[in-house]
Amino acid sequence: MSWHVAVDGQRCIASGMCAGAAPEYFALDDDRARALADRIDPDETVLDAADSCPASAITVTEGGREIGPRP
Ligand code: SF4
Numbered sequence: 001m002s003w004h005v006a007v008d009g010q011r012c013i014a015s016g017m018c019a020g021a022a023p024e025y026f027a028l029d030d031d032r033a034r035a036l037a038d039r040i041d042p043d044e045t046v047l048d049a050a051d052s053c054p055a056s057a058i059t060v061t062e063g064g065r066e067i068g069p070r071p
Contacts, residue, residue, distance in 0.1 A: 005035040011057035
């Protein structure tokens with residue numbers, strides 16, 4: 001099952017950590033990051049990015065269930 005990736009632009013503080021750690025999935029624009037694709041094949045790299053986002057701005061869901069960031 002594919003995953004859905006979203007970046008909350010209101011929460012993002014443009015640290016750039018996601019784009020640095022997972023450039024195939026995230027890009028940093030002027031003042032916020034964005035997901036390069038909202039539907040992706042499962043990849044732990046994206047969960048790691050969600051876990052390490054300092055603003056908890058990245059959400060990963062699978063079939064409507066939130067799986068990242070992990071508790
Ligand atoms: S890691 Fe979080 S706060 Fe930093 S650029 Fe990415 S989404 Fe924004």
